[in-house]
Amino acid sequence: MKFRKSEILFFALRNxxxxxxxxxxxxxxFLAIFGPYFAKYxxxxxxxxxxxxxxxxxxxxxxxxxxxxxxxxVYGLRSTFLVGFVGGSIATFIGLFVGFLSGYKxxxxxELLMMFxxxxxxxxxxxxxxxxxxxxxxxxxxLESVFIxxxxxxxxxxxxxSQTLSLKTREFVNLARITGMKPLKIIVVExxxxxLSYVFMVFILQFGGAILTAATxxxxxxxxTQGISLGLMMQQAVxxxxxxxxxxxxxxxxxIAITAIVGAMYFMNTGLDEVFNPKLREM
Amino acid sequence: xGKYLRRKIIIYLLTFFFAVTIDWVIPRFMPGxxxxxxxxxxxxxxxxxxxxxxxxxxxxxxxxPLWKQYVNFWVSLFKGDLGTSVYLFPSPVFEVIKRAVPYxxxxxxxxxxxxxxxxxxxxxxxxxKKRLDxxxxxxxxxxxxxxxxxxxxxxxxxFGVVLGIFPISGxxxxxxxxxxxxxxxxxxxxxxxxxxxxxxxxxxxxxxxxMRNMIIYELESEYSRYMEAMGAPAKLIRKYAFRNAVLPxxxxxxxxxxxxVAGALATxxxxxxxxxxxxxxxxxxxxxxxxxxxxxxxxxLGVLIANFFIDIIYVIVDxxxxxxxxxxxx
Amino acid sequence: xxxxxxxxxxxYQTLRGxxxxxDGISFQVKDGEIMGLxxxxxxxxSTLSNALILLKPPMKYISGEVFLNDxxxxxxxYEAMRANRFRGVSIIxxxxxxxxxxIRKLKQIISDLLEHHGESFVKMRDMIEERLKLVELDExxxxxxxxxxxxxxxxxxxxxxxxxxxPSLLLADEITSALDVSSQKAVSKMIxxxxxxxxxxxxxxxxxxxxxxxQVADSIMIMYAGKQVERAPTETIVKNPLHPYTKLxxxxxxxxxxxxxxxPLKGIPGRxxxxxxxxxxxxxxxxxxxxSEKCDEEPPLVEIEPGHQVACWKVGAIDD
Numbered sequence: 001m002k003f004r005k006s007e008i009l010f011f012a013l014r015n016x017x018x019x020x021x022x023x024x025x026x027x028x029x030f031l032a033i034f035g036p037y038f039a040k041y042x043x044x045x046x047x048x049x050x051x052x053x054x055x056x057x058x059x060x061x062x063x064x065x066x067x068x069x070x071x072x073x074v075y076g077l078r079s080t081f082l083v084g085f086v087g088g089s090i091a092t093f094i095g096l097f098v099g100f101l102s103g104y105k106x107x108x109x110x111e112l113l114m115m116f117x118x119x120x121x122x123x124x125x126x127x128x129x130x131x132x133x134x135x136x137x138x139x140x141x142x143l144e145s146v147f148i149x150x151x152x153x154x155x156x157x158x159x160x161x162s163q164t165l166s167l168k169t170r171e172f173v174n175l176a177r178i179t180g181m182k183p184l185k186i187i188v189v190e191x192x193x194x195x196l197s198y199v200f201m202v203f204i205l206q207f208g209g210a211i212l213t214a215a216t217x218x219x220x221x222x223x224x225t226q227g228i229s230l231g232l233m234m235q236q237a238v239x240x241x242x243x244x245x246x247x248x249x250x251x252x253x254x255x256i257a258i259t260a261i262v263g264a265m266y267f268m269n270t271g272l273d274e275v276f277n278p279k280l281r282e283m
Numbered sequence: 284x285g286k287y288l289r290r291k292i293i294i295y296l297l298t299f300f301f302a303v304t305i306d307w308v309i310p311r312f313m314p315g316x317x318x319x320x321x322x323x324x325x326x327x328x329x330x331x332x333x334x335x336x337x338x339x340x341x342x343x344x345x346x347x348p349l350w351k352q353y354v355n356f357w358v359s360l361f362k363g364d365l366g367t368s369v370y371l372f373p374s375p376v377f378e379v380i381k382r383a384v385p386y387x388x389x390x391x392x393x394x395x396x397x398x399x400x401x402x403x404x405x406x407x408x409x410x411x412k413k414r415l416d417x418x419x420x421x422x423x424x425x426x427x428x429x430x431x432x433x434x435x436x437x438x439x440x441x442f443g444v445v446l447g448i449f450p451i452s453g454x455x456x457x458x459x460x461x462x463x464x465x466x467x468x469x470x471x472x473x474x475x476x477x478x479x480x481x482x483x484x485x486x487x488x489x490x491x492x493x494m495r496n497m498i499i500y501e502l503e504s505e506y507s508r509y510m511e512a513m514g515a516p517a518k519l520i521r522k523y524a525f526r527n528a529v530l531p532x533x534x535x536x537x538x539x540x541x542x543x544v545a546g547a548l549a550t551x552x553x554x555x556x557x558x559x560x561x562x563x564x565x566x567x568x569x570x571x572x573x574x575x576x577x578x579x580x581x582x583x584l585g586v587l588i589a590n591f592f593i594d595i596i597y598v599i600v601d602x603x604x605x606x607x608x609x610x611x612x613x
Numbered sequence: 614x615x616x617x618x619x620x621x622x623x624x625y626q627t628l629r630g631x632x633x634x635x636d637g638i639s640f641q642v643k644d645g646e647i648m649g650l651x652x653x654x655x656x657x658x659s660t661l662s663n664a665l666i667l668l669k670p671p672m673k674y675i676s677g678e679v680f681l682n683d684x685x686x687x688x689x690x691y692e693a694m695r696a697n698r699f700r701g702v703s704i705i706x707x708x709x710x711x712x713x714x715x716i717r718k719l720k721q722i723i724s725d726l727l728e729h730h731g732e733s734f735v736k737m738r739d740m741i742e743e744r745l746k747l748v749e750l751d752e753x754x755x756x757x758x759x760x761x762x763x764x765x766x767x768x769x770x771x772x773x774x775x776x777x778x779x780p781s782l783l784l785a786d787e788i789t790s791a792l793d794v795s796s797q798k799a800v801s802k803m804i805x806x807x808x809x810x811x812x813x814x815x816x817x818x819x820x821x822x823x824x825x826x827x828q829v830a831d832s833i834m835i836m837y838a839g840k841q842v843e844r845a846p847t848e849t850i851v852k853n854p855l856h857p858y859t860k861l862x863x864x865x866x867x868x869x870x871x872x873x874x875x876x877p878l879k880g881i882p883g884r885x886x887x888x889x890x891x892x893x894x895x896x897x898x899x900x901x902x903x904x905s906e907k908c909d910e911e912p913p914l915v916e917i918e919p920g921h922q923v924a925c926w927k928v929g930a931i932d933d
Contacts (some may be wrong), residue, residue, distance in 0.1 A: 119298045122590055123539035126548060127582045130563065130575065131306060144440050155538065208428065215430045220564055234432060238553055243440045243451065251440070255433030263428035267421070452824055509712035512667045513775070514698030523714050530716075602716050602758050 011275040018271030024264035028257060032081050035074025043072040047150040054249050061249035064240045069250055071230050077257060079229040080211055084146045084261075087210030090149025092203045095156025102157065103164025114161070121154035125213070130222060141224045144217065148210045157203050163195055197276040201269050208265035215258050230254035287604050290593045295587045302583045307356050347569050365580070366573035376577040380559060384581070386454055387558035390475065391547055394482035399536055401483075402490025407525050409491070410498035420495065427488030431546035434481040435553035442477060449477050452555040478554045482546060486539075493535055537593040539566050540586050573592035615815040616642040616782055621677030623657075623664045631673070634660040636839040639914065640922075642782070645687060647808055648818040649830030649847070651823050651862075653885055656836040658819045659707065662784040664688060665817075665905050666702045682781055699730055702781035703813075707787045709771040710764035720755040730778065737777070744773045744812075748803055772803065783813040789825055796855060801829045817928075818891055827851055832920065835859050838885045838896040841914055845921040855917065855928045857901045895911045895925070903927050 012018055041047045052058055052067035058071035102113040129147050146236035176189075217223050217229025219238075236245070318468060347355070359365070365376035409416045423424065426434075443451035455471050510520050526561035548560035555561060559578050566574035598604050623814065625632040642648045649655050650658045660672065665688060668674055674689035681701055687693040698923070706712055714833075719727075742752045748769040759767055768788065776783060784805060789797040807813045810921045818830055826833050828849060828928060834844040836857065843856040854860045859879045862898035883900035886892050892899070894909040907926045914924040 010370065013293060028325055091497055115297070118294050121299060121538065122294065122298050122541065124539070124544040124582055124586050126545035127579050128302075128305070130567065131579055158331075212428070213545070216432065216545050219430075219432050219549055220552060221567055230462065231430075234436065238432075240462045243436060245442055246444060248440055250438050252433075255430060255436060258433065259425060259429045261428075263425045266428055271422075409727060505706075505708040505711040506714045508667070508708075509668075509706060509771070510706050510714075510726070512698060512706065513726055514695050514700075515726060517696075519725060519729060523717065527714065527716060527856065603760055606758070 008275060012272075014232035015198075015271045018275065021264040021266075021268030021271060024260055025268070028077060028261050029081060032077035033076055035077065036071075039071035039074055041068045041071045043067065043075045047071070051245070051247065053247075060253055061065040061247070062243075063236065064242070064247070065252055069233075069253070070189050070230060072233055073230075073253055073257070075253060076228045076230040076233055079141050079224070079227060080214065080231075080258070080261070081230060082141055083148065083214040083229070084207045084211040084244045086142065086145035087148035087152065087214065088203055090197070090206035091206045091210065092156060094149065095206075096160055096199065098153065099157035100164050101159040104168060110161075113157075117154045120151065121158075123151075124150025125151040126216065129217060130220070138229045139223070139225050141229070144214060144224055145210070148213050148217075152206060152209055152213065154268065156206065159202065160195070160198075162237055165197055167195070197272070201272050201276075204269045204272070208262040211258060211262055230258055244245065284510065286594070288594065291591065292580075295591055299587055300454060303357070304353075305352065306579055307353060308353070360425065360580070365577040376573050379562065379574065380577050380581050383557055383559050383562050386556065387547070387560075387585075390478055390551075390556065390558060391543070394479050395486065395536075398483045398486035398534070402487045403494045403529060403532055403609050405487070406496075407498050407521075407528070408493035408496025410495045410502065411521070416495065420492070423488040423491045423495075427492060427497075429485055429488075430549070431481055431485055432549035432553050434485055434548045436480065438477045438481055439553060450474050451477060454557050474554075474556070478550045478556050479549050481553075482543075485546065486543070489539070490532065490535075494528060496532055496534055498524050499528045506601060530597070533593060533600065535596050537590050537597075540589050544582055544586065567571055615682060616817075617680040619678045619680075619684075620669070621661070621664075621679065622675035623660055623668070624673050624675055626658070626671045626673050626884070627889075629803075630889050633839050633891055634672075634888060635664065636888075636891070640834055640839055640841065640844060642815045642817065645808060646831045647782050647805065647818055647829055649823075649826030649833040649835055650817055650819045650836065651821060652828060652836035652842075653821065655838075655885060655888075657839040658836050659786055661836075662704065662786050662817060662819050663706075665692070665782070665784060666698060666704045668694075689873045691799050694703075699726070699775075699780065701780060702782045702784065703775045703778075704784040704786060705772055705775050707790070709765070709768040709788065711767070712771050713759035713767055715760045716758060718756060718758055719770060722759075723755070726774070727777070732778070741773070741777065746875070747778055747806060747810075748772055749799070765792065767804045769800070772800075774805075776807055779812055779814075781814040783807070783816045784819065785816060786819045787821075789820060789822065798828070801825055805829050823851070823862060837864070838891060839888055840896055841922075841924055842897070843923045843925075844914075844922075845860075849909060849921055855921075856925050857903055857927070858897050860911070861902075 010259050044067060046066050047068035048058065048062055050062050050064050052062040054061045054069075060073055062068060063072075098113055098117060102110045102117075125269065128151060132147060147215055176185075181189075214223065214229065215231035215234070218229050219235045221235060223229055223232055223235075231254070233254040234251055237247070237254075242248075243253045363377050365380070405419075409419050439451040442449045450456065450473060452474075454474050455467065456474075459467055459470055461467060491584065502520070504524075504527075507520050509525060510523065544560075548563065551558045551560035552555070552564050559581055563578040563582075564572060566578060567570070618641070619706060619817060621638045622633075623635040625634050638657075638661065650662070652658050664672055664674070665679065665686070668688050668691070678690055679686040681697070686697060687700070691693075713719070717725075720734065725732050741755070741852055743751055745754065748771055750766060750773070754762065754766070754770065759770070762770065772788075783804075787801055788804075792800060804816060804818065808816055818826065820826065823833070830847050832834075832844065832846045833850045835842045835850070835856065837858050843850065843854065843859045844856075850859060851863060854863050858881075861879070865879050865881065867878055884901065886896055893899070895904070896909050898904040898908040905926070912924045912926045914922050915928075916922050917928065
């Protein structure tokens with residue numbers, strides 16, 4: 001399934017789902033990168049009177065303690081994207097590695113790796129993360145990403161393994177093997193390029209998944225001990241009864257951002273599937 | 284079939300072993316000594332406190348060799364002794380958790396099952412008509428991307444605060460105490476509906492999308508094509524496709540259980556619903572290690588049992604597994 | 614006359630335009646005749662056979678008429694065709710080895726299908742078991758799942774299922790292509806037996822392998838690039854082909870007993886034209902050893918002698 005780059009680009013640019021998805025993600029990424037320059041305050045600074053709904057002065061209103069919600073929002077976006085990227089990358093990488101090794105080597109290695117994968121798969125990651133996170137005094141965003149990455153990989157490993165298994169038996173790989181190509185070379189030159197599209201899609205799903213997991217972790221109180229994130233904002237809001245007090249501007253926007261970004265990523269994923277898989281393309 | 288089930292049992296046993304071990308290992312290798320600090324916080328010497336110290340000594344005492352502590356841990360586990368809660372002192376952890384379990388079952392089982400069934404039906408339906416599919420698919424993507432707690436927040440805000448129809452905290456009103464009276468049941472249902480709703484809606488999206496994809500895949504298969512060529516009515520082909528597509532959805536259900544735990548946790552926090560998730564949070568906030576540890580073990584146990592249950596159902600339903608032809612290892 | 618086709622055109626819709634896969638085909642198949650349909654990959658033979666029973670996007674019906682037993686066969690109308698499928702026209706598809714639902718018992722599959730055609734599995738059970746014997750399958754097979762049978766067994770099961778209601782026309786699409794030589798012989802013989810026992814009226818046997826057709830077909834039609842090229846009784850095609858393409862095809866068949874060193878295999882140099890924008894005139898002209906300017910005009914299909922039709926300017930009465 002070697003594609004001409006131009007053909008892929010052609011379909012990619014025309015795919016509606018992809019365009020919408022990329023647009024939304026780019027929009028929030030823009031906010032994340034440049035927002036803090038527009039924010040008038042630091043997220044934890046006292047900005048003004050609390051309980052204020054959105055206004056010209058405080059674009060997303062203020063919290064119970066008088067902090068500027070907009071500032072928290074854009075800085076929180078940064079943290080969210082960071083976790084998504086780092087956590088997603090780690091999970092993708094581990095999943096790729098385990099799945100690939102398992103599928104390619106087969107035999108005992110495959111059995112052991114798959115058993116390991118299934119164990120990690122069954123353990124509810126949240127419970128595990130809670131136990132781990134509850135005992136560390138200092139937790140940074142990076143550490144959180146690592147946690148997430150190390151627990152989110154099993155489904156990827158399984159999927160990569162079956163992809164590898166099916167590619168392994170294809171003629172062109174056998175051909176390469178017969179001609180005496182070294183296994184590593186076979187992997188890099190023959191098998192990987194065919195999986196690249198798949199890997200990309202996996203990464204997007206992991207990115208989105210990491211964001212969701214991080215938000216939940218933060219919400220429960222196991223997020224970073226410093227800094228701000230969208231999940232943390234929601235936690236604070238609920239803790240200080242924002243809903244009962246009708247302070248929707250504090251509790252609702254962070255969730256909108258997460259839903260929008262993750263939803264957009266799922267869209268992108270489906271769109272990419274159509275681009276890479278000619279059978280799904282609409283005439 | 285025997286081989287398949289045996290494999291699964293081995294995995295579950297290993298997992299349980301692994302989980303319990305982790306649970307035991309972690310406080311030991313964390314910086315500082317959280318157990319001593321928390322015990323010193325509640326530094327009264329009463330009878331109940333003695334119980335706590337006993338447990339502690341058997342399981343965590345630095346006077347005993349490590350392996351002995353580990354064994355004691357397992358022994359206590361089987362005796363149902365999970366220590367005493369500090370947050371809900373002096374109740375034993377086991378009792379505390381036991382009280383929370385029914386609330387979880389009443390919330391989670393309907394939410395999971397109904398969303399699965401409904402999601403599968405909707406997904407299959409949408410796979411038939413292209414126009415419907417195009418409009419409704421994005422909606423499903425959005426709801427499956429929604430964090431559980433945020434949907435909870437939204438529902439709480441709209442229905443609880445703005446419209447004021449449903450209460451947004453607890454499992455029953457303060458004025459009531461649990462009983463089997465209609466009054467109580469009605470009150471409970473009012474408290475139940477919003478947390479149920481947020482769990483149900485988010486999961487629904489995921490199942491619908493999955494089923495839709497599976498149905499499309501099955502409808503494009505060669506056996507569907509052959510049926511068509513043989514003049515089979517669309518209904519028959521759809522029936523075959525649905526039955527075939529449900530199988531991976533069953534597997535998917537087992538895989539999702541771990542994720543749903545997270546969702547349940549978040550939802551319970553938003554609504555202060557007294558399930559294990561809520562307990563867990565309280566444990567964390569109050570530094571109640573024994574409670575945290577107990578909740579963790581209960582959750583793991585629950586997930587493993589549910590997994591096993593689903594595996595059995597899968598074996599009954601998929602003839603390929605019965606004849607040892609499943610491509611899965613382990 | 615079992616099957617009559619007049620000027621059939623079936624194109625494939627693609628993003629870049631219509632691929633003219635079947636471009637003006639007319640022929641007839643008599644009652645009880647096994648007609649072989651041969652040609653290179655991409656010549657349109659599979660398209661033709663599939664269109665006769667299940668015409669779905671991306672296939673597009675353009676024009677032409679099909680008559681089965683002197684009644685019009687509405688291949689362009691998906692719904693109307695339903696009444697004809699399985700009873701009138703049936704197919705043993707190329708993917709026969711995967712054509713059965715893996716997780717449904719075979720007797721269930723058959724029973725479901727029969728039910729929807731107004732027949733009863735129970736009543737037909739004995740006949741089904743007889744048919745199974747014909748294809749060398751044990752009746753116990755009915756209680757098994759398709760995954761428990763080998764690919765070959767699945768294919769033979771499909772042969773039984775497709776012919777259960779004694780169709781007038783059976784389309785056999787490359788059914789020998791994935792088999793080893795001895796299985797090829799067995800399967801081809803089964804088709805002939807089906808015809809001899811009047812289980813099927815007529816057969817269109819699609820393949821790229823002329824040597825098989827020599828064993829089973831009464832007549833052979835050769836297609837090239839969406840067009841008919843020659844049609845004649847089997848003996849004639851093999852011993853006395855007239856069209857340059859047919860001649861080259863036959864001569865490129867290896868002969869048993871002759872080694873490469875004695876007579877090297879001849880292929881046909883070049884490739885078929887792409888059918889998005891096929892060339893004007895005869896489509897074989899670029900590879901034809903006897904092509905001339907006249908070939909820029911499309912040669913009509915002419916009946917040289919009874920039962921033998923050729924589409925070539927260099928053949929028969931039409932000569933320059």
